[in-house]
Amino acid sequence: GQQVMQIPQYQHVQEGEDFTTYCNSSTTLSNIQWYKQRPGGHPVFLIQLVKSGEVKKQKRLTFQFGEAKKNSSLHITATQTTDVGTYFCAGLSNSGYALNFGKGTSLLVTP
C-alpha cells in the first residue's frame, strides 16, 4: 500500500540554525498534511498542501509540495526552543478517509 517515508528521524540543532524535514511518498498524493507533536503532547495540525508545487509559509515555517505531488518538505528558519517536538507528514490513504503518517522527525533545539 501507500507508504510515506520521512527523513531524518532525528535532528539536533543549535538555536538559530535552520532545520528541514523531508517527506516522500511511493504514490501521488491528493494532498499532504503536516502535524507537530510537542513532548508529552498530541499531534496538532499545522497545514495542508493540495496543489502541485505549492508553497505556504507560517512565520518561520515554510512548507512545500513537490511538482509531482510525491514529496514535501518543512523548513524552519532560525529555530527556537519552542520548535522542539516531532514533525509528522501525512498523506490521504486510498480509503479517502484515513491518513498515512510518516514516522516523524524529532527536532531537538539546544539553547
Next chain:
Amino acid sequence: DVKVTQSSRYLVKRTGEKVFLECVQDMDHENMFWYRQDPGLGLRLIYFSYDVKMKEKGDIPEGYSVSREKKERFSLILESASTNQTSMYLCASSHDGYEQYFGPGTRLTVT
C-alpha cells in the same frame, strides 16, 4: 474549538483483561480514528470509522475491535490484553478531507 476527549490518560491492566478505551468528539465529525504510537514507529492506524456503525481496518487491527454506536463516540476494545499492546493510544476525528483533531492520548500499560 474542536474537542476530542479520551476516557483515561493512564491505564494499567493485566494480561488477559478486556480493555475499553473511549473517545468522544464534540464537533459532529463524520470520521473517527484510533492510532497507537510507539517510539520509532510513528503513528499506526488501528481502525477508523466514517459513519455510525461503519468501521474499517487500518494497518494493525489484529487484537483490537471497535464500536461506534453514536456519531460522537468511538470505542477501542482490546478483547484480551497482551503485553505487546502496551502503548500510547490516540484517538482523532475529522470532517471528510480536512485535518484530524487528536485527543490527549491514553497511555496503556499491560502487565
